[in-house]
Amino acid sequence: MSGILAVIDPHQRFNTNDSVGRMLSALTSRGSLSEIWRSGDSVLAVARFDWEMTDGFSGPALVVNDGTVSVVADATLYYAEDLLRALAAVGVRPTGPTASHVIAAAYRAWGEDCARHLEGDFAFVVCDRARQRTFAARDFMGRRPLYYAHVDGMLVIASTLSAIVAHPDAPNEFDLAALAEIVGVSLAGPARTPYKGVSLLPPAAALVRDATGTTRTKAYWSLQLEERHDRESFDTAAERVRALLSAAVTERCAPSGPTAIWLSGGYDSPAMYGVGNAALDRLGRNRLLPISFSHPVGDPGREDELIEDVTRFWNARPVWLHIDDVPLLRDAAANAARADAPLQHAFENWLRALFAATRDQQSHVALNGDGGDQLFAVSAIFLRDLFSSFRWRELRREWRAFGGAGARELWRTVARPELEDRLSEHRGIYRPSMRLPEWIQPDLTRQHGLDVHHADAEAALAAPGGGRAGTETRRAFANPTTPRLFSALSSMGLDYSVELRSPLFDRRIVEYAFQRPRTERASRGAVKHLLRHAARDLLPPAILAPRAVRTGTLTSYFVKSFRADPDGIVSDAFDRSRLAELGVVDAASLQQAWRRYKTKGEGSGGHLVVAFQTELWIRSHERRAGGMTESPAQLIRMPAAGFLQ
Numbered sequence: 206m207s208g209i210l211a212v213i214d215p216h217q218r219f220n221t222n223d224s225v226g227r228m229l230s231a232l233t234s235r236g237s238l239s240e241i242w243r244s245g246d247s248v249l250a251v252a253r254f255d256w257e258m259t260d261g262f263s264g265p266a267l268v269v270n271d272g273t274v275s276v277v278a279d280a281t282l283y284y285a286e287d288l289l290r291a292l293a294a295v296g297v298r299p300t301g302p303t304a305s306h307v308i309a310a311a312y313r314a315w316g317e318d319c320a321r322h323l324e325g326d327f328a329f330v331v332c333d334r335a336r337q338r339t340f341a342a343r344d345f346m347g348r349r350p351l352y353y354a355h356v357d358g359m360l361v362i363a364s365t366l367s368a369i370v371a372h373p374d375a376p377n378e379f380d381l382a383a384l385a386e387i388v389g390v391s392l393a394g395p396a397r398t399p400y401k402g403v404s405l406l407p408p409a410a411a412l413v414r415d416a417t418g419t420t421r422t423k424a425y426w427s428l429q430l431e432e433r434h435d436r437e438s439f440d441t442a443a444e445r446v447r448a449l450l451s452a453a454v455t456e457r458c459a460p461s462g463p464t465a466i467w468l469s470g471g472y473d474s475p476a477m478y479g480v481g482n483a484a485l486d487r488l489g490r491n492r493l494l495p496i497s498f499s500h501p502v503g504d505p506g507r508e509d510e511l512i513e514d515v516t517r518f519w520n521a522r523p524v525w526l527h528i529d530d531v532p533l534l535r536d537a538a539a540n541a542a543r544a545d546a547p548l549q550h551a552f553e554n555w556l557r558a559l560f561a562a563t564r565d566q567q568s569h570v571a572l573n574g575d576g577g578d579q580l581f582a583v584s585a586i587f588l589r590d591l592f593s594s595f596r597w598r599e600l601r602r603e604w605r606a607f608g609g610a611g612a613r614e615l616w617r618t619v620a621r622p623e624l625e626d627r628l629s630e631h632r633g634i635y636r637p638s639m640r641l642p643e644w645i646q647p648d649l650t651r652q653h654g655l656d657v658h659h660a661d662a663e664a665a666l667a668a669p670g671g672g673r674a675g676t677e678t679r680r681a682f683a684n685p686t687t688p689r690l691f692s693a694l695s696s697m698g699l700d701y702s703v704e705l706r707s708p709l710f711d712r713r714i715v716e717y718a719f720q721r722p723r724t725e726r727a728s729r730g731a732v733k734h735l736l737r738h739a740a741r742d743l744l745p746p747a748i749l750a751p752r753a754v755r756t757g758t759l760t761s762y763f764v765k766s767f768r769a770d771p772d773g774i775v776s777d778a779f780d781r782s783r784l785a786e787l788g789v790v791d792a793a794s795l796q797q798a799w800r801r802y803k804t805k806g807e808g809s810g811g812h813l814v815v816a817f818q819t820e821l822w823i824r825s826h827e828r829r830a831g832g833m834t835e836s837p838a839q840l841i842r843m844p845a846a847g848f849l850q
Contacts, residue, residue, distance in 0.1 A: 206277040206349065206704060207263050208235030210253035210368055213339050213360040213414060215246050225250060228363065234543070235279075235364055240267035242275060245561070247332045247339075247796075249277045256569055256702050264303025273307035273335040279349045279364055280304035280327035281704065283456040283711070291322060301553045305329070312340065322413055324712055326695075328406075330362050337416035345426045346710050347408030347688025348695055350545075354403045356469040360414050360428060365545045369403050376402030383652040384789045386685075388547055388816045389641040392662035396422075399547055407459055408688045426712075428682050430671045433720045442721055443738035446714070447480055450739065453711035454481030455488065457667055459570035465563040466572045468495035468515065468523060469757050470508025472733050472740075472749070473577030475515045477708055478629050479743030480574075482519055493572065495523040496562045498555070505529075508757045513705050514745050524562055531558045533766030535575065537774060543820035545696060548689045551814045552759060556694065560701040576709030579681040580718040582732040583674045587723060589623040590672035606730030608753075623673075636666035637682075642812045644794035647784075654713025674723055680766040758768040767810055768803050775813075777801065778820040783827070790816065 210228055211245050229239055236252030243249075251267040257795040258265045262281060269276045282288070282304045292298065292310050299310040304327070311319040313609050320342035324740035328349035341362055343351045353362045357374045365807050370377045383397035395407045406412055409426040437445065454477055458464040466481070468474050481490045495516050500507035506528065516523050539552055550556055563571045585607055604615055629636050636659045640649070666679040681687070697699055698705045708714075718735070726734040731751035740749060770776055779799045785792035795816065802808045 206233060206257065206281075206472055207277075207361075208232030208364045208368070209277040209279050209328065209351075210248075210250040210252075210329060210364070211277060211332065211339065211341070211360075211362040212248040213246055213332075214248070214358070216358060216562060218359075226372065227370045228361075228371045229375070230744060231367040231818065232363070232365060234507070234545070234696065240265070242268040242270070244275070244334065247275070247334070249275055249330065249332060250281040251277045254699070254702065257704075259460060260302060262704065263567070266301060266303045266570050268333060269301065269303065269305040270308055271306065271313070273333065274309050274312055275332040275473055276305045276309045276312070276329060278305040278308050278327060278329035279351075280308065280325060280329055281305060281706075282323060282325035282327065284324050284452075288322065288324070305327070317411065317413060317423075318425070320788070328364065339414040340411065341408050342408065342411040342425065343408055345409040345712055345715075346371070346682075346691060346707075348691045348707075348710075350688075350692035350695070351406040352403055353406060355420070356402075360420060366398060366400060366403060367437045367545055370400060372663075376400055378402075379787065381649060381787055381789050382655065383821065384547070384784065384787070384823075385641075385645050385649055385655055386659075387689075388789065388819050389645050389655065389659070390684075390686055390815060391638070391641060391659045392637065392666070392680065392684055392810060393655070393658035395683075395688075397685075405688075407685075428679055428719070429670065429716070430675050430678060430719045432671075432722050436720065437690065439725065439735070442725070442743055443735055443741070445717065446735055446739040449479065449711065449714045449717060450480045450708060451484035453708035453714055454492075454493075454533060455484050456573065456711075457570070457572060457706040457708050458485070458490070458493075459568060462567055463491060463568045464570045464572065465496050465566055465568045466493040467559050467574070468497045468512055469574065470511025470515070470748070471577075471757050472575070472581075472737055473574030473709060474572075475511075475744055475748055476577075476740040477574060478515060478519070479740045481708070481741050492519065492521065494566055494568060495521060496526065496559060496566070496571075497523040498528055500528050505756075505758050507760050511756065512749060515748055518745050524566060526558050526562055528555075528762060530773065531555055533763065534771055534774060535816070538821050538825070541818055542825035543700075544693065544818075544822055546689060546693065547819040547822035548686065548815060549693050549818050550690055550697075551763060551811065553697070555762075556697060556758070557700075560698055560703050560705075571698075571703055571705050573707055574709065575707040576714075576763065577679060577733065577736060580709060580715060581681070581726055581736040582726045583677060583723060585679065585727075586677050587672070587674040587727055588619045590674055592619055592623050593627065593672070603728065603730075606728075608730070609690065635660045635667070637663040638677075642816075644790050644798050644800070644816075646788055646791050649788055661780050674726075678719075716772065718812045739748060763814075764806060764810060768806065770803060775817050776803075778817050783820055783823045787823075 214325055225248055236254050239252045241250045241347050248419045249268050292314055295314045296312040297310050298307040308329050311322055324350040351367055352369055354369050361369050363369050369375050378401045384399055386394040386656045396404045398405050410424050412422050414420045428660045439721050447831040466478055468478055478493055485492055497512045499509050514636055535554055568716040641656055641659055667676040694705050737749045779796050784790045798808050802810055
C-alpha cells in the first residue's frame, strides 16, 4: 500500500510553490520514502514504506516512466502470469517487474479499458503526455482509496483526503449533507466526502481528464446477478469454487515469510484455511498461520472449540487473543484523530489487535474471510420472493426448515411486509429496507432530499431484478459504506506494516458465485451450501455441518461495551455535539436516542457508533485544520536528476 498524488495544472503554477511538499507531508501515514516527478503541467508523487519495496507488494519503483506514459500506483496485482500472457497477445511487454510497470503496460495495450484487465487491490494515476490525458482507476471493491478535486483550474488526485485539503487553495469546508449521509449510513452519495468540492472515486470506476480539460468518470465493471441453473451440477460447481479459492489464496500469500489468516469458527475463513492449506501443500509452501479471538464460555461470540477443531485437523494451533483484553472504546479519540475520513470500523480495536498479532508473528500479510456472507449466503428475505412469486409450497417448506413458527408469524414477518411494499411500489413509493435515523436534522433532510436519495438508491439496486434477495446482495456491494470501511482497513493495516487481503472477494470468485442458484446460498434451513461443499474433506465434518444457531457474533461484545460508555465518553460527545452545532443532527433527538439505547438497548447502535466516531473525527480535524506536523524536507527523497524537468 502506498500514498499517491497527482496534480494536473495547465497553467504550471503548481511547480513554482511548495504546495507539493505540504500535500506529500499529509501522505506520511502511507509511506516514509517519497519521490516527486514533474513534467510540464503534471506533478506526480508517491510515498511508500520500506517493507513494501519488494516484489509481491508495490515494489521498489516509485514513479514509473514508460515512454510518454508515467504512473503512480498504490497496487498489489494478482494473476500476473495471466496478465502477462494477455499483454503478450497484443504485443506489449512491461518495462519492469512492479505493479506500476504492469499498469503502464496495460494502459499502453488497452488505454481507458485497462482497469478491467487488472485483478488486484489498486488505485493508480496515469499521465499520458502524448495524448494530454490523465487517467485514474480504483479496484472493483474499493480496497485502496482515491480522492480528487478541482482546485482553481487544477485537477488534484490523492490517496487521502488530508493530502488534498493540505493544498492551500483546496476546499476544506465541511459538506453537511455528506456528513448526514455518512452518519445515516445512506445508500446515496457514493462519491461524496466530508469536504465540499472533494470527491471519492467509486469502486470499479475510472476518471479521465482529456486534452480539453474535461473530466469524466465511468464504471468499468458492474455486478451481474445471473442465476444459470443449466450450466453445471452442484458437485461440479463446488469443485470449481475450490479451484478458484485455491488460486485466490495462493495468489494473496506473502511473497516471503508467514501469511496470517484471521480464523473464526464459522464457514468462511475455515473454508479458506482448509482449501488454502491444501493448495499450499501441493506447491510445497508454508501453510497459513491462524490468529483467533477467544471469548468467555457462554458468550455468543465464543467459537474457541470450533477453531481448535479446525486447526487440530491441520496439526496446528492458533495464536490466541482474548476479547476481554480489547475494550471497544479504548483510545477512541486517538483513533478518530488519526483517521483520514470519519467512518472507521465499529470494532476498530478488535481489528487493531489482529493487526498487531499479525505483525508480532513477523507477517506482512493477513487474510480475512470477508465476502462469504455476500457471495454464498442470503438472509431470510428470500422467503418474501417465494411469497410474491406464488411459490407457496416451497415457501411453506422453507419457512419450516428455517424455524418459522406458525401461519400468524408467517403473515406478520413475510406476507404482510411484502404486500405493503408491493402496494407502495405500485404507487411509485419505494420504502428502503433501512431508514435514515430520526435524529438527522429534518431541515437538512428536506433541503437536500436525503431520504428521497436514499430510497432512490435502493430502488435502483432493485431495478435489475432478482427479487428482494437480489436487492440485498447488490446493496451489500453498492453501499458506499463498504468501500469506505475497506479504505479504513487498508490505512489501519499500514500502522502495523500489514496488508489485509480478502481472497473471497477475488473478482473471479465473485463473478462465478453470482451465476449460481439462490438455493445454493440459502435453502433447507441452512446457508452457504456451495462454499461448505467446496471445503469438504479439508475440514472436520462437524465444522461444515448446518448449524441451528449462528456462532461467532460480536453483538454481545458491542452492545455491552458501547452501552457501558466507560468514562462517559459517548454521552459527552452527544451532549456537546458538533454535528448538532453544524446542523447535521438534531441535538435533542440524538441525545434521546442515545439514552434509549444506553438504558434499554432500543434503537440502532450501529448508527449511533458511526455518529460517535464522526463527532470525534470532526473535533480532531477542526483543531488541526491547516496545520502541518512535519517539514516536507524531512519526508521527500528526491529522484534522479533526469526526473526533474
